[in-house]
Each structure stands twice: as C-alpha cells, then as structure tokens.
Amino acid sequence: MNIPSDLKYTKSHEWIRVEGNVGTAGITDFAQQELGDIVFVEAPAQGSAVAAGAPMGSVESVKAVSEINAPASGTVSAVNADLTDHPELLNADPYGKGWILKITFANTGELSGLMDAAAYAAYVAESAH
Amino acid sequence: MDNLKQTPLNAEHRALGAKMVDFGGWDMPVQYTSIIDEHVAVRTRCGMFDVSHMGEIWVEGPQALDLVQFLSSNDASKLALHQIQYSGLLTPQGCFVDDMLVHKDADDRYLLVVNASNTDKDFAWILSQAKGFDAKATNASPVTAQIALQGPKSLEILQPFVTGLDLAPIKYYWYGYGTVLGERCLIARTGYTGEDGFEVYLSPQSAPALWRALLEAGKPHGLVPAGLGARDTLRLEACMALYGNDIDDTTTVLDADLGWILKLGKPGPFNGRSVLEKQKAEGTARKLVAFELTERGIPRHGFECFAGGQKVGMVTSGTQAPFLKKPLGMAYLPVSLSEAGTAFEVDIRGKKVAAKVVPKPHYKRSK
Incomplete structure (x- = not known):
C-alpha cells in the first residue's frame, strides 16, 4: 500500500498536500482499495466553504457510498473536473490524477492535528485487524 | 467471521x-x-x-408433482423431463416465501433450487405444507x-x-x-x-x-x-429479481411484474390462488419497473421515489451498471406511473434526481 511521506492524513482516510496556504486533497490508496471500483465522485462546488472533519462530498463504488470529510477548514479553490467522466482515476492514481479538490486554508494551525505518513501507516495497520 | x-x-x-x-x-x-x-x-x-451456498431441495414421491403445484405459482405439469422453470414459492397471500428454479428429474421427482439465506426457512415451509401429500422433501444443500x-x-x-x-x-x-x-x-x-x-x-x-x-x-x-x-x-x-431487495413476503407475484410465472389456469388449489385471482381481476396498485437516472447520481436500494412532490415508491435495486455504463435500477411505482418513458425522481441523500421508467430488461444478450 502506498502512503507518500510528504502528505498529511485523516482518520477517515483522506490525504492533503500542504503548499503554503493551499492544500490539495483526495482519498488514500487504502480507501480506494477498500471501496473497489469507484464510479461516482461528488465534490463541493468551487467557492464553497468546508469545515475540518465535516462531510464535504461522497465517493461511490459499484457496491457502496462513502462520505469524504474535509481534512481542513477553508474555501474550495479548485475541483478536479476530470473526475466527472473518469472517477476511476481515484483507483488508478489516488495521490496524483485522482486528486479531488484544493482548499484555501482558513487556519493553517489546525493542520497539526493531522497524521503524518508514519502515524497513518500505523493507524491503517491497526484498523485492518 | x-x-x-x-x-x-x-x-x-x-x-x-x-x-x-x-x-x-x-x-x-x-x-x-x-x-x-x-x-x-x-x-x-x-x-x-x-x-x-444456494439451497437444493428434492421433492419425491407419487404426489411430488401435486406438492410442487400446491407450493408454486408456475405450472410444473408443463415441464418435460430435464426441463427447468422459474417459479415462485408462495405464501397463502400470493407473496414470496422465495423464488426458485424447479427442475423435473422424473415424473415423481423434482429439484427445487432456492436462495441460500432462505434455505432453512423454505425447507421448514415445504415440510409444513407437505402434510397430506404422498411426497417427501429432502434438504440436500449440505451435500x-x-x-x-x-x-x-x-x-x-x-x-x-x-x-x-x-x-x-x-x-x-x-x-x-x-x-x-x-x-x-x-x-x-x-x-x-x-x-x-x-x-x-x-x-x-x-x-x-x-x-x-x-x-x-x-x-x-x-x-x-x-x-x-x-x-x-x-x-x-438483466432485470432478474433479488429476494430481499425486489421481492419478499410482502410483494405478490403480480406486484413484481412476474405474471409470466403465474399460471392461474393450472388445475387444483395452490397457495395464494384466491388472492392472486382477485388481484388479477382488479389490477395491482403498484408494479416493479425498470428505470434509469437521467441526471448524475447512483440509485440504491431503499431510496424513495417522488412524482409531483409526493412520495410514490421505492428503489429496490440500483447501481452504476458496469456493462451498460449508466445509473439504473428497479423500483416499485404506482401502476399509473409504470409506463416506459414516465418521468419521476429519486431522492439521493436529500437531493431529487430525475429518472424515467424504461422497458425491461435493461440488458438482453444477442442470441
């Protein structure tokens, strides 16, 4: 399982790449494997506000629906339009072409509450049992 | 586990x-x-x-056919040796104890193949109904x-x-x-x-x-x-019903739009006959239809259907279809809304998404 070292992670299996006051977010490799074939992604509209830990959209596989939670509070500054026609990018490249949205942070201080790669790897190993 | x-x-x-x-x-x-x-x-x-995991129940004896006929909606007397028919294992109310395949193995021997999770219930039901028939039922599922x-x-x-x-x-x-x-x-x-x-x-x-x-x-x-x-x-x-989703012991054979497995012309009494004769004569209130979404979204079992602002029915099965590549499903709708082309809405987590009734089945293989 792929857990890049330069990202931050949530307990609900989202990742965020922090670059200054903007973060790019998606779901982790573990999440896409658990869900299976992803066929639908519903992300919040550009310009909408999201709150850390609160649902901001959903990802659906053939079998199931899974909510996605905002890894940080702020304003949605971009949404990955490719996912409308190619939701399978979340399976194929969850940390790259499968990014879901960008958030302009309201408060970069709350990012310290997220897990780093080592902590997330331990968390996944634990929840797998 | x-x-x-x-x-x-x-x-x-x-x-x-x-x-x-x-x-x-x-x-x-x-x-x-x-x-x-x-x-x-x-x-x-x-x-x-x-x-x-599927259940296999054998019905054997001089009155095996009579028992199968009493239990089921279809007409097993029409089966030739080694022919199979889809049928309903019915309650006295004309609803489904289960759906099943009836195999004619001999004039006095039939194999009923039933749903895995219903096998014990079905077998107990068949035993309870077999009294008075010179036929015995055997649950061969474990072997x-x-x-x-x-x-x-x-x-x-x-x-x-x-x-x-x-x-x-x-x-x-x-x-x-x-x-x-x-x-x-x-x-x-x-x-x-x-x-x-x-x-x-x-x-x-x-x-x-x-x-x-x-x-x-x-x-x-x-x-x-x-x-x-x-x-x-x-x-x-393929629009094949799934027990527990599309059909159960509250849906009749006619509600489920499975009139083709209901043979009211067959001789003798059978479970559900009087209810189904009445329903056939008077018409059903609702019908299991096939539908597609005409907007983005994925319908799922249990989602409510709306028309004209009123709740009118429920999605029984739904998915993003992997081969047809579109969001589709089956739903119970009032008969007045069951014609192909009729527009309605599916409530997907609080959002009304446009849908339309389509002909069954969604997919039919080319012969």
Whole structure:
C-alpha cells in the first residue's frame, strides 16, 4: 500500500498536500482499495466553504457510498473536473490524477492535528485487524 | 467471521485473495480483483462463480408433482423431463416465501433450487405444507456444491471436462447428467447473469478440484473468478429479481411484474390462488419497473421515489451498471406511473434526481 511521506492524513482516510496556504486533497490508496471500483465522485462546488472533519462530498463504488470529510477548514479553490467522466482515476492514481479538490486554508494551525505518513501507516495497520 | 457458514471452495477464494463478506450468514467472495472487470468478463468471455451456498431441495414421491403445484405459482405439469422453470414459492397471500428454479428429474421427482439465506426457512415451509401429500422433501444443500460458468465462452471451457453429455444441444433452462472428474453431475443451462452459461451441481468433495481445473483451463479463454458483487450487477442489468431487495413476503407475484410465472389456469388449489385471482381481476396498485437516472447520481436500494412532490415508491435495486455504463435500477411505482418513458425522481441523500421508467430488461444478450 502506498502512503507518500510528504502528505498529511485523516482518520477517515483522506490525504492533503500542504503548499503554503493551499492544500490539495483526495482519498488514500487504502480507501480506494477498500471501496473497489469507484464510479461516482461528488465534490463541493468551487467557492464553497468546508469545515475540518465535516462531510464535504461522497465517493461511490459499484457496491457502496462513502462520505469524504474535509481534512481542513477553508474555501474550495479548485475541483478536479476530470473526475466527472473518469472517477476511476481515484483507483488508478489516488495521490496524483485522482486528486479531488484544493482548499484555501482558513487556519493553517489546525493542520497539526493531522497524521503524518508514519502515524497513518500505523493507524491503517491497526484498523485492518 | 464468527459462525459464518463456508462453502467447500472457501479456501480457494482466500488463496485467490478475494475480498470476503458476510452474505446472509455465509462467508462469500464479493470480488477477486474488480466488480467491473468481473462483470465485463461475464458479458464478453466467461466468469466462474461459487454458488454452493444456494439451497437444493428434492421433492419425491407419487404426489411430488401435486406438492410442487400446491407450493408454486408456475405450472410444473408443463415441464418435460430435464426441463427447468422459474417459479415462485408462495405464501397463502400470493407473496414470496422465495423464488426458485424447479427442475423435473422424473415424473415423481423434482429439484427445487432456492436462495441460500432462505434455505432453512423454505425447507421448514415445504415440510409444513407437505402434510397430506404422498411426497417427501429432502434438504440436500449440505451435500451439494455448485459452480456456475457464465458467459459466451462457457460451453467451450466446460465441455472438455464432461463425458457422456453433449452440452451444445442443451437449450436454455434444460439440463442433463454427465460425468465430471469421475462423478455423475447435474449440469443445467441456467444462470443469474443474463448470459449463456451452465450451473454444475456436484459433491462438496469434488468442488475444489473442478474449480482449480476450470480456472486453469479457462485462462486462455479469458475466464476469471467472479464474486457476488458482479453477480448482483449482472442480474440487475438483466432485470432478474433479488429476494430481499425486489421481492419478499410482502410483494405478490403480480406486484413484481412476474405474471409470466403465474399460471392461474393450472388445475387444483395452490397457495395464494384466491388472492392472486382477485388481484388479477382488479389490477395491482403498484408494479416493479425498470428505470434509469437521467441526471448524475447512483440509485440504491431503499431510496424513495417522488412524482409531483409526493412520495410514490421505492428503489429496490440500483447501481452504476458496469456493462451498460449508466445509473439504473428497479423500483416499485404506482401502476399509473409504470409506463416506459414516465418521468419521476429519486431522492439521493436529500437531493431529487430525475429518472424515467424504461422497458425491461435493461440488458438482453444477442442470441
């Protein structure tokens, strides 16, 4: 399982790449494997506000629906339009072409509450049992 | 994991890395690699399913036919030797105890194949109804494994393993007996995918060897093992009902739009006859329809349907169809809204999404 070292992670299996006051977010490799074939992604509209830990959209596989939670509070500054026609990018490249949205942070201080790669790897190993 | 029942192929699924789930008390593979890939393999090549969890109940004796007729909606007297029919195992209210396949094995012997999680309930029901009939019912499920090969390459892959039975002349919903790995097996041209294929009934002891042999021999033909996830999406594209989703003991045969398996003209009494005769004469209030979404979204079991701002029905099955590549499903709607082309809405987590009724089935294979 792929857990890049330069990202931050949530307990609900989202990742965020922090670059200054903007973060790019998606779901982790573990999440896409658990869900299976992803066929639908519903992300919040550009310009909408999201709150850390609160649902901001959903990802659906053939079998199931899974909510996605905002890894940080702020304003949605971009949404990955490719996912409308190619939701399978979340399976194929969850940390790259499968990014879901960008958030302009309201408060970069709350990012310290997220897990780093080592902590997330331990968390996944634990929840797998 | 506790107390889940296992089929004789459980170790095979685990060795293949399948994702296992609790399916009605059975530890079953939901997928091996990908539901979409497994689904498409069945439509275009071949998929192999472990369906050993299904229930097999034999009804035998001088009045075996009379008992089957009393229990079921279809007319089993029309069956020729080794012919199969889809039927309803009915409550006295004309609803479903289960749906099943009835196989005529002899004038005095029938095989009923029922849903896995209903087997014990069905068998108890049949025993309770058999009093007064000179016929006995036997639950052979624990000693019967079942492997289904589904898809256009099924015949080509299976035939080399079968001696004493030419599979090609067997028509859809007929069966025969042949020898497979030294064992006499019932081989039926049936399935739950809307595709051509065969279901092989064999002993639990022989099942792993046949599973492995077919997996190996099928590889050059593109055979893949397929799980219950693909089985569900395949049957939904083909508009085959799923007990517990689309039909249950509160839906009548006519509500379910299964009038073709209701033979009111057959002689004698049967469970549900008077209710169904009345319903047939007066018409049903609701009907199980096929539908597609005309906006983005995915319908799921239990979502409510709306028309003119009123709640009018419920989605019974729904998915993003892997082969047809669109969001579709089945739903109960009032008969007045059941015509193909009728627009309605599905409530997807609080959002009303446009849908329309379409003709059944969603998918029909080219012959």
